[in-house]
Amino acid sequence: xxxxxxxxFTGLSGAGKTTIGEIVEQTIRERGNKVEMLDGDxxxxxxxxxxxxxxxxxxxxxxxxxxxxxxxxxxxxxAIATAISPYRQAREQVxxxxxxxxxxYIATSLEECARRDVKGLYKKAIxxxxxxxTGVSDPYEPPASAEIVVQTEGxxxxxxxxxxxxxxxxHGYLTPAPKAAPEPAPVAVAVPVSSAPSSSSAYSEEEExxxxxxxxxxxxx
Amino acid sequence: xxxxxxxxFTGLSGAGKTTIGEIVEQTIRERGNKVEMLDGDxxxxxxxxxxxxxxxxxxxxxxxxxxxxxxxxxxxxxAIATAISPYRQAREQVxxxxxxxxxxYIATSLEECARRDVKGLYKKAIxxxxxxxTGVSDPYEPPASAEIVVQTEGxxxxxxxxxxxxxxxxHGYLTPAPKAAPEPAPVAVAVPVSSAPSSSSAYSEEEExxxxxxxxxxxxx
Numbered sequence: 451x452x453x454x455x456x457x458x459f460t461g462l463s464g465a466g467k468t469t470i471g472e473i474v475e476q477t478i479r480e481r482g483n484k485v486e487m488l489d490g491d492x493x494x495x496x497x498x499x500x501x502x503x504x505x506x507x508x509x510x511x512x513x514x515x516x517x518x519x520x521x522x523x524x525x526x527x528x529a530i531a532t533a534i535s536p537y538r539q540a541r542e543q544v545x546x547x548x549x550x551x552x553x554x555y556i557a558t559s560l561e562e563c564a565r566r567d568v569k570g571l572y573k574k575a576i577x578x579x580x581x582x583x584t585g586v587s588d589p590y591e592p593p594a595s596a597e598i599v600v601q602t603e604g605x606x607x608x609x610x611x612x613x614x615x616x617x618x619x620x621h622g623y624l625t626p627a628p629k630a631a632p633e634p635a636p637v638a639v640a641v642p643v644s645s646a647p648s649s650s651s652a653y654s655e656e657e658e659x660x661x662x663x664x665x666x667x668x669x670x671x
Numbered sequence: 672x673x674x675x676x677x678x679x680f681t682g683l684s685g686a687g688k689t690t691i692g693e694i695v696e697q698t699i700r701e702r703g704n705k706v707e708m709l710d711g712d713x714x715x716x717x718x719x720x721x722x723x724x725x726x727x728x729x730x731x732x733x734x735x736x737x738x739x740x741x742x743x744x745x746x747x748x749x750a751i752a753t754a755i756s757p758y759r760q761a762r763e764q765v766x767x768x769x770x771x772x773x774x775x776y777i778a779t780s781l782e783e784c785a786r787r788d789v790k791g792l793y794k795k796a797i798x799x800x801x802x803x804x805t806g807v808s809d810p811y812e813p814p815a816s817a818e819i820v821v822q823t824e825g826x827x828x829x830x831x832x833x834x835x836x837x838x839x840x841x842h843g844y845l846t847p848a849p850k851a852a853p854e855p856a857p858v859a860v861a862v863p864v865s866s867a868p869s870s871s872s873a874y875s876e877e878e879e880x881x882x883x884x885x886x887x888x889x890x891x892x
Contacts, residue, residue: 484746496738517717527746
């Protein structure tokens, strides 16, 4: 059994954190480790009910998730956090408390997240229906030196998860799968993060223009 | 290594939860188990900053601690919670989520807690300086069917902790200490929960009378 560590995903809403995180979680478990995933949405229910989306509340939420990761990690559990965690300072505070901390930046661009718009949130955020939406009306500060940077565009979640697992193996966090007993061939189905084909768009041309303008105004494009 | 379980202490402020809990924690660790103590005061900092002492906030605090206990327990960590947890319903809600749940009622009477008054809180609570203080101006609902009931009056914390450990051994939660290699003789120092001798009182006669009256008014005596 490996020692505990924290795998801290960060990235925009819809970047693929949960989807990729779940695949990595499954692999880590299959290798005989204890693993617990703290997903942003789940944690909002159990840990942070009542907190809003101000900077202060977002930071409190992140530090709280970080504290649970710390407790799990020191008890030899692998903790996977998949919250947006938009502010660099809060992430660095969490990092400072956890010796075995691996930051994973899911670097899907805002343009791509808004194009996929898996939960329809970007549309609502851009129309102003959702205030303080990360990337649209609230800041996102990308990591300056994440251990792992994952490019998801044009790649399947399985491929992205595979990159993370390889990094963990190469850096001694995870024991490679035994080669003596070959595993069953992986199912060769590519599950896209969004069901919408990435070449087309769910938005009309007019909406596209509006998205682009907002992103430009925010300095993202 | 034992499986995880949750040891849920409940009792008044100053009953001895933390003191006894720490001794039990140490014993469980010495037996080769992973163990994490979630103390009421520590948890208020990391998990529940911003919550007050209304019934709703107290319940939220308890459910949140309970959720962390649940996560730890299912990862084979022994979780020890030592918050007051005054409301029966919230405790029962936590119990319902954790298959291996052991409730420990530290049954120190209000009269004795107020007499010890380790942190000087009862004096402040009775004078009205602290509002919503459990047992004085806020309810405490003792468990109807705790797995373990600990009487602390006239006994050392080591004796009380010993009772809990014996129960855990007898019920298969904890492997008894190996007999082949005898442990070093326990240090025979009785550490009282309060430094004040239990026969005397930190209060003047007048204050004593006031304490008694308040306790009577609240239906505790």
